[in-house]
Amino acid sequence: MLRFCAKSIPPWSMQLPIPSTRFDSMPRTLTLVYHRILPTQAKDRFALSSNVFTQHLRQLTRFEQATGISTRITFDDGCQGFADTAWPLLKACRREAMQFILPGLVGQAATWIENNPFPLLNWGTLKVLVDDGLRIGSHLMGHTHMKRLSLKALRYEADRSRTILQAQLGIEVQEVAVPYGYCSPDQAHALLDVGYNRVHLVYGPWFNPADYPEEVIPRMEMRGDRRFEHCLNLNQFATLDIGP
Numbered sequence: 001m002l003r004f005c006a007k008s009i010p011p012w013s014m015q016l017p018i019p020s021t022r023f024d025s026m027p028r029t030l031t032l033v034y035h036r037i038l039p040t041q042a043k044d045r046f047a048l049s050s051n052v053f054t055q056h057l058r059q060l061t062r063f064e065q066a067t068g069i070s071t072r073i074t075f076d077d078g079c080q081g082f083a084d085t086a087w088p089l090l091k092a093c094r095r096e097a098m099q100f101i102l103p104g105l106v107g108q109a110a111t112w113i114e115n116n117p118f119p120l121l122n123w124g125t126l127k128v129l130v131d132d133g134l135r136i137g138s139h140l141m142g143h144t145h146m147k148r149l150s151l152k153a154l155r156y157e158a159d160r161s162r163t164i165l166q167a168q169l170g171i172e173v174q175e176v177a178v179p180y181g182y183c184s185p186d187q188a189h190a191l192l193d194v195g196y197n198r199v200h201l202v203y204g205p206w207f208n209p210a211d212y213p214e215e216v217i218p219r220m221e222m223r224g225d226r227r228f229e230h231c232l233n234l235n236q237f238a239t240l241d242i243g244p
């Protein structure tokens with residue numbers, strides 16, 4: 001069996017092919033993004049079964065203990081099933097989480113996914129979850145691809161999304177995650193200009209941290225069709241064992 005050895009962990013720059021000075025040493029926090037946790041596994045690369053998610057939570061704890069790197073769990077879209085599947089599992093292991101919500105589609109459906117417009121959390125359930133400790137960020141309004149938004153339209157949507165979330169839920173919203181995980185450096189600056197203090201993307205080979213403001217977070221995408229190590233881009237750890 002392969003064993004985890006913190007001393008064998010190479011600098012972060014060796015794990016991710018990022019031409020960056022920001023990741024020249026290991027980050028203290030790694031942010032993950034999940035989408036849907038379902039009671040059973042589905043043929044959906046953005047969905048994990050409850051069992052696999054439970055396994056991830058165990059593996060994350062072992063990873064943190066072995067490396068000293070903390071992990072932050074986020075979810076995009078506000079899938080209705082979150083309240084019954086992921087949230088109880090997160091609470092059971094005292095994990096915090098943030099959901100990025102689309103106020104233009106709350107209580108409706110994921111209309112941007114043609115073959116699977118799954119239902120989205122409504123305001124009542126969101127309020128209950130917020131009172132129970134769930135943190136909320138903005139996913140803008142209606143899941144429009146960033147390539148279709150001018151800077152002016154983006155500023156309007158970003159401001160409107162935050163205003164509605166804050167008014168409906170009685171909270172302060174300071175973080176935003178862009179739909180589809182990608183935005184340009186100019187768009188990231190625009191989101192910070194309207195008052196967000198963190199802009200979440202999804203990490204990919206296209207992402208060059210040197211091009212983006214420091215407040216941009218490249219999240220690791222946790223998918224149902226990939227092993228945990230692969231999602232975290234940790235498969236280069238020769239001695240990795242985060243167990244089942």
Ligand SMILES: [Zn+2]
Binds near residue numbers: 178
């Ligand atoms: Zn999304």
